[in-house]
Amino acid sequence: MLTNKELSQSYKVRKEGDDLIVVVFLGTMESKEDSKRQAEMVREEIYSILNENPSKVYKVLVDASLSSFRYMSSEAKEIYSELAKLRQLQKAAVVGQNTFLEVIVNLIMLRSGKDWNFHWFTTLERAKRWLEE
Amino acid sequence: MDIDVSKLPTTSKYKVDRLFVTVYKLGSLQENSFQGFAKSVSSVDSKGPFDILPTHENFVTEFKKKLEIVKESGEKVTFADTVGVIEVANNVVKIFLKKQEVVSNDLKNANK
Numbered sequence: 001m002l003t004n005k006e007l008s009q010s011y012k013v014r015k016e017g018d019d020l021i022v023v024v025f026l027g028t029m030e031s032k033e034d035s036k037r038q039a040e041m042v043r044e045e046i047y048s049i050l051n052e053n054p055s056k057v058y059k060v061l062v063d064a065s066l067s068s069f070r071y072m073s074s075e076a077k078e079i080y081s082e083l084a085k086l087r088q089l090q091k092a093a094v095v096g097q098n099t100f101l102e103v104i105v106n107l108i109m110l111r112s113g114k115d116w117n118f119h120w121f122t123t124l125e126r127a128k129r130w131l132e133e
Numbered sequence: 134m135d136i137d138v139s140k141l142p143t144t145s146k147y148k149v150d151r152l153f154v155t156v157y158k159l160g161s162l163q164e165n166s167f168q169g170f171a172k173s174v175s176s177v178d179s180k181g182p183f184d185i186l187p188t189h190e191n192f193v194t195e196f197k198k199k200l201e202i203v204k205e206s207g208e209k210v211t212f213a214d215t216v217g218v219i220e221v222a223n224n225v226v227k228i229f230l231k232k233q234e235v236v237s238n239d240l241k242n243a244n245k
Contacts, residue, residue, distance in 0.1 A: 099195050099216060099217065099218050099229075099231060100193075100195065100218055102159055102229075102231070103159065103217075103218045103229045106157075106159050106160065106162050106229070107162070109162075110162045110163070119160070120159065120160060
């Protein structure tokens, strides 16, 4: 099991500009527990940005191109699916080259039940351009 | 008294194991490209060509190139130049396609 420090180094969450939340995944979680804890930490940081202005709507850019996802625990999927239900998050671009992750992300978005404006990209540049449209 | 085991049936008299296949398009999972019972699903992954028949063991893999589904009627549905993930669990096959181009059948006929 990874330490909190190691987990906190496996992702970055930041606000960019006025209405963009950027989530970068740097490491792949191998265990069920780490996958869940990483998702909880990501959720906490996203909530802290959203709570700065609860009426503001954000776009989300998830960069998983540096991570070789092969596994995500069901608890982590549930956490991301709950996040995807939030009304404050409206448009999301996910960047990655991993087909397994693309399937997982599609299922998470479907499970959220929200009519998402969501798109998968293989390059960061195209994702950013789409978010700006 | 000895029992001649060679005369015992090895398969069920009734057809209880059928493959149920659904093909989803990534990006629009609500719409499926194909859904129905099939005799087999064939494709290629990093280890080479593979076939999925009823009672295949549960597995997940990333496939490349061609995907072929043989429906119970014998009709073939082929997706060419495709990449995706296939999951088999208890005779239920879920196929997630990245790119697709049906060459031997059109999508309207695929569900028939």
